[in-house]
Amino acid sequence: MRLDLDRIRAARRVIDPVYLDSPLYRCEPLERALGCRIGVKLETANPVRSFKGRGTELVVHGLAERGERAAVCASAGNLGQALALSGRPRGIDVTVVASRSAPAAKLDRIQAFGARLELVDGDFELARSHAAELAKQRGVRLVEDSLDVETCEGAATIGLELAESGPFDAVLIALGGGALATGVGHVLKSLAPGTEVIAIQPERAPAMARSWRERRVVTTDSADTIADGVAGRFPIPEVLDDLLQVVDDAVLVRETSIIAGMRLFLEQAGLVVEPSAALGLAAILEDRDRFAGRHVATIVCGSNVDLAAYRGWLSA
Structure with a gap:
C-alpha cells in the first residue's frame, strides 16, 4: 500500500x-x-x-518547499480548478489540459482561478497524454490524479x-x-x-x-x-x-x-x-x-x- x-x-x-x-x-x-x-x-x-482541493494542497505544498514554480495536469474539470486555486497564492504557474467537451462551467472556473487552459479534441485520456507531453517539454511537474x-x-x-x-x-x-x-x-x-x-x-x-x-x-x-x-x-x-x-x-x-x-x-x-x-x-x-x-x-x-x-x- x-x-x-x-x-x-x-x-x-x-x-x-x-x-x-x-x-x-x-x-x-x-x-x-x-x-x-x-x-x-x-x-x-x-x-x-x-474534494480535490485536499489533494492539491498537498501537491502544491511540496512544490513550494522544493522551489518548483510550475505544474501541469490533465483534468475533467475539478482537479484543474483545485490545482489552480492552490497554486495561485504560492506563485505556482498552473497549466490545465482538458477535453473541449468538458462542462463549460468547469472550464470557465479553471481560468477564473488563474490557470492556463489548453483544450484537446478528445476525451480525458487524450488530455492526460497531452499534459504529459507538455510537462516533459517544459521540464515541470506533471500532477497525475490518483497516481500521485x-x-x-x-x-x-x-x-x-x-x-x-x-x-x-x-x-x-x-x-x-x-x-x-x-x-x-x-x-x-x-x-x-x-x-x-x-x-x-x-x-x-x-x-x-x-x-x-x-x-x-x-x-x-x-x-x-x-x-x-x-x-x-x-x-x-x-x-x-x-x-x-x-x-x-x-x-x-x-x-x-x-x-x-x-x-x-x-x-x-x-x-x-x-x-x-x-x-x-x-x-x-x-x-x-x-x-x-x-x-x-x-x-x-x-x-x-x-x-x-x-x-x-x-x-x-
Whole structure:
C-alpha cells in the first residue's frame, strides 16, 4: 500500500482549513425516500466545490518547499480548478489540459482561478497524454490524479473525519481514477475495519470497477457517461493495487439511476450535485434490500455542473 496513515494525519496541518471538516449530517428526507439511515458528507462546501482541493494542497505544498514554480495536469474539470486555486497564492504557474467537451462551467472556473487552459479534441485520456507531453517539454511537474500519492492522501483526510464521526455500516464512494476510494478506504480499513467500503462507477464508464473485479487492469474503448468526473478508460496499475486492498465491493450503476440520485439530492436535500456525486444514491436505488435499515454515509464529491445540461437531465 502506497498510502501511510501517519502522513494522512499530518496532512491536516498542511491543507487549507477551508477544505477540512466538511459538513456531515443526517438527512431524514433522503432516509424516508431510500429506506436507510443516510449521512451526507458534503465535499462541495468549499471554493472549488469538490474534494480535490485536499489533494492539491498537498501537491502544491511540496512544490513550494522544493522551489518548483510550475505544474501541469490533465483534468475533467475539478482537479484543474483545485490545482489552480492552490497554486495561485504560492506563485505556482498552473497549466490545465482538458477535453473541449468538458462542462463549460468547469472550464470557465479553471481560468477564473488563474490557470492556463489548453483544450484537446478528445476525451480525458487524450488530455492526460497531452499534459504529459507538455510537462516533459517544459521540464515541470506533471500532477497525475490518483497516481500521485498526495492526491490520494489528501482525499484520505475525508476518511479520518468519517472514522471520527461513525460508526457507519457502509460508506459509498464515487470511483473514477481511484484517489477518493483508495484514500478513504485505506483510512476506514485502518480505523473502522467493520465499515463496508463500496466504490461505485457508471455502467458506461466501467474500467476501474471491472479491473477491481478481475484483479487486473481492464481498459475500455469508450467512457460515454454523464458522470464526466469518473469517465476514465485506462486504470493506473498502482492505484488498482491499492484499491484491491481497501474496497469491499465495486458496483456499476445505470445512467437513469444517476439522474434519479441527482433528482433526490435536489428534491429531498436541496443540493445541486454533479453526476459523479450522485453515484452513491444510485447504488442504493438499484439495490434497496442491500442497504435497508443500515447506517450509510455517501460522499458528495462535487457540484460543478453545467446548468443547461443539469436542467435537461432532471426534466427528462
